[in-house]
Amino acid sequence: MGMTAEERERPVIRVAVVDDEALVRSGLRLILGTAPDIEVVAECSGASAADTVLRSKADVVLLDIRMPDADGLSVLRQLRAAPRSPAVAMLTTFDVQEYLAAALRAGAAGFLLKDTDPEQLVRAVRTLADGGSVLDPAVTRAVIGGYLAAEAEATAAEAVEALTPREREVLALLGEGLANPQIADRMGLAPSTVKDHVRAVLGKLGGLNRVQAAIVADRAGLVTSRPPIGGPR
DSSP, X not given: OOOOHHHHHSOOEEEEEEOSOHHHHHHHHHHHTTSTXXXXXXXXXXXXXXXXXXXXXXXXXXXXXXXTTBOHHHHHHHHHTSTTOOEEEEEEOTTOHHHHHHHHHTTOOEEEETTOOHHXXXXXXXXXXXXXXXXXXXXXXXXXHHHXXXXXXXXXXXXXXXXXXXXXXXXXXXXXXXXXXXXXXXXXXXXXXXXXXXXXXXXXXXSOOHHHHHHHHHHTTXXXXXXXXXXXX
């Protein structure tokens, strides 16, 4: 689980894990604890999860999408409405497709299976902390189908066609889940320029968030190959 020089220099990433199963919480804590730049600052479940997470000042939250004692989507909405909202990736299994589109609309930054490979999980947390998105390849198709079926695929396709060539290149990199600094490196542009391009792309796509844009990019055929979860490291 190597780190780049940039990752070694930045502050430790504060992570909160919200899941109703103690075994899942402890397993994720042990995995993330192997990374020197990541600290699990909260583990919880239940209706008070949002308050616990916000008090912990977590940068990244791994949130179970469906819990018997709390609605994961409700917790997500509370976190996204907070003044200092953390990046939230939903922990999911294969049997919750009906929740995926709702999580996208509520501002989820991605989806991860609970049995994600440890090295990929660490990469995903770093990407989320950088402002990127994460889509586990095993659930990407389910997310795409559930979202675009509800969001007028034809309209999305027309919006993509209206983008400039540079904006389509930016959208393709969003489709890989890259954060702005990674996009800047790939395109040889200043981070401020990339930020402007990303804002323009998301606006032209109807005010989508980065994960929604990544799904549109995939469906439009702009993502020719998806790197491991969290992008290249």
